[in-house]
Amino acid sequence: MTETDLPPVLAIDGPSGAGKGTVAKAVVRALGWHFLDSGALYRLTGLYCQRQGVAPDDARRAAELAAVLPAEFQVAGEAERILLDGDDVSTELRTETTGALASQVAALQAVRDALLQRQRDFRRCPGLVADGRDMGTVVFPDAPVKVFLTASAEERARRRYNQLKEQGADVSLASLSEEIAERDRRDASRTTAPLKPAPDAEYLDTTGLDIETVIERVLAQVRGRLG
Ligand SMILES: Nc1ncnc2c1ncn2[C@@H]1O[C@H](COP(=O)(O)OP(=O)(O)OP(=O)(O)O)[C@@H](O)[C@H]1O
Numbered sequence: 001m002t003e004t005d006l007p008p009v010l011a012i013d014g015p016s017g018a019g020k021g022t023v024a025k026a027v028v029r030a031l032g033w034h035f036l037d038s039g040a041l042y043r044l045t046g047l048y049c050q051r052q053g054v055a056p057d058d059a060r061r062a063a064e065l066a067a068v069l070p071a072e073f074q075v076a077g078e079a080e081r082i083l084l085d086g087d088d089v090s091t092e093l094r095t096e097t098t099g100a101l102a103s104q105v106a107a108l109q110a111v112r113d114a115l116l117q118r119q120r121d122f123r124r125c126p127g128l129v130a131d132g133r134d135m136g137t138v139v140f141p142d143a144p145v146k147v148f149l150t151a152s153a154e155e156r157a158r159r160r161y162n163q164l165k166e167q168g169a170d171v172s173l174a175s176l177s178e179e180i181a182e183r184d185r186r187d188a189s190r191t192t193a194p195l196k197p198a199p200d201a202e203y204l205d206t207t208g209l210d211i212e213t214v215i216e217r218v219l220a221q222v223r224g225r226l227g
């Protein structure tokens with residue numbers, strides 16, 4: 001298979017709470033494509049390091065764990081369970097504490113190298129929707145469709161706050177805003193695969209846009225590029 005014969009990829013990158021996961025899953029449902037939640041791999045690596053007593057700045061040992069990550073994604077209809085070493089970590093994975101751990105291990109080049117091929121292996125027919133920070137810049141630079149989703153920091157924090165509240169979590173908007181801002185700062189300023197739009201990405205600011213409108217715009221991008 002030559003590079004141009006590879007299944008198409010929709011790369012969706014952007015900061016935390018921009019709506020990447022929500023949009024990605026809607027596109028997956030609409031087109032029947034596969035889904036890569038690359039953030040989950042970094043979250044799992046962060047959690048695995050913590051459980052194995054490995055510091056999130058220990059590049060060598062963190063990369064060794066990333067390379068053998070005993071993760072399992074179980075999907076049954078709309079429900080998804082994520083297992084780490086057989087343990088259901090679906091809820092713990094989504095906390096901001098795990099997000100911060102993920103962001104620390106994600107700044108290590110050795111960890112990113114260890115996860116690269118695992119992410120590329122998700123590219124299968126009829127296509128892949130890939131959600132992350134470097135999908136369009138590093139993992140799938142040849143993706144035919146790239147979208148950079150963003151929204152104001154206030155709106156993203158509010159969205160995440162509402163989301164966690166709905167799940168029954170005890171969170172404060174003020175501390176959540178600070179934690180998310182800190183994570184975005186780390187992701188955007190790291191030397192390896194920093195969060196930034198690919199030069200050929202469509203930039204979409206979703207502040208004030210409802211989710212259906214955003215999904216329609218992204219689907220229109222895919223249809224416009226791929227027919
Ligand atoms: N345009 C929108 N309007 C209102 N709510 C939205 C919008 N986009 C996303 N949301 C809501 O914001 C929350 C966060 O969205 P989502 O998890 O998709 O963000 P994300 O970019 O994947 O974040 P992360 O990278 O941290 O996983 C969800 O509850 C989602 O329903």
Ligand SMILES: Nc1ccn([C@@H]2O[C@H](COP(=O)(O)O)[C@@H](O)[C@H]2O)c(=O)n1
Pocket residue numbers: 016038039040042043099102103104106107131132133134135183187
């Ligand atoms: N391609 C990616 C995806 C994620 N990260 C890092 O993981 C953190 C958690 O990601 P979520 O999308 O699940 O919120 C994120 O803050 C990044 O540090 C990454 O580096 N590259």
